[in-house]
Amino acid sequence: MAHTSVIDALEAADVTHVLGIPDNTSGPLFDALGRHPSIRLVIVTREGEAFAMASGLWLGGARPLVVVQNTGLLEAGDALRGTAVRMGAPIPIVITGRGYPKMRAAGLGPETPKTPELMTRPDVDSVALVTEPTLDAWGIPFEVCATGDDPAAAVAALVHRALHRECPCALLVTTDLV
């Protein structure tokens, strides 16, 4: 993607603030947003902070979007549950998916039973195994944006879905953003 097309989608969806912590996938998007004339980028210190701040922004009438890696999503569990979910705040969440190439290369998927042996295997990044089951458990509706999908269209649909359902919704990006 061209991250410019994702930014076009954010502009078209009237997103006012993007909050989160960059990773190698989302870094170029953060770089571009840092130069954007109207969408305000807020880099936070911990992912839970992004969900609480985004919920506050929504209370104030803004339209925020959160960008975090799946590792940070796990760290932020109660912040997400206790703010956006409990408030019914329509926060779109873009989750960059660490560990998916390794998981696929090992012939595994989110549905694979999580045995202690599997979770300690050195050739598997366990975060990919637990991301989708965690979103299910937390009641966060999500779609996956994989190789061949259009990230800009997926982000546009994500914002629409969150607003329509009046709850936080996620887009799990398992391919490169750029």
Add this chain to the structure above:
Amino acid sequence: MLSRSEFLEPLARHRTNEVVVTTMSVTRPWGRLSDHDLDFASADSAMGHTADLALGIALARPDRRVVCLNGDGSMLMTLGTLATAAASGAENYLLVVVENGTYEITGHQPIPGAGRLDFTAMARGAGFRAVHRFDRADAWAEAVPELLRAPGPTFASAIVERTGEGPISRTTREEARYLRASLADWSRTLRAALRNS
């Protein structure tokens, strides 16, 4: 040291159209002093995430002062927000940490570092524009009008007595109106109040 009423009453007296976000031990006492759609209780919510939630409101509405009454244990859970708030440059943001050295509503267990922590040093180090500490009621009462006016981000620490506030719920049995509604319903009350003002 301030009593709970010495801390809250000057704020209630001088408050006009500010958003006031409360959590933990001041939630009920503030709700007894104030019945305003611009009050928001961070209760039945995410523990430790009041200062950041309030900062979000402040960033969304730079025309409106946002006052966050945070707990000291709550502040410790998200110290990074001090850096985020200072970096945001939100001039309308006033963060007050109510220091009683304990997790009061669970029975006064001491917070880590109680008696040795210096929240004002942390706020100053994080880059807050203005930092204050209050341990006398008269100084606090005198400062409140200016704290509600001066450009921030502003940080204040208030040394407040321990009381006996128990666990906070959101039920119709609560006296404070903002605790009788669900978090989702009151969120819409605050949104509407901000939209219409």
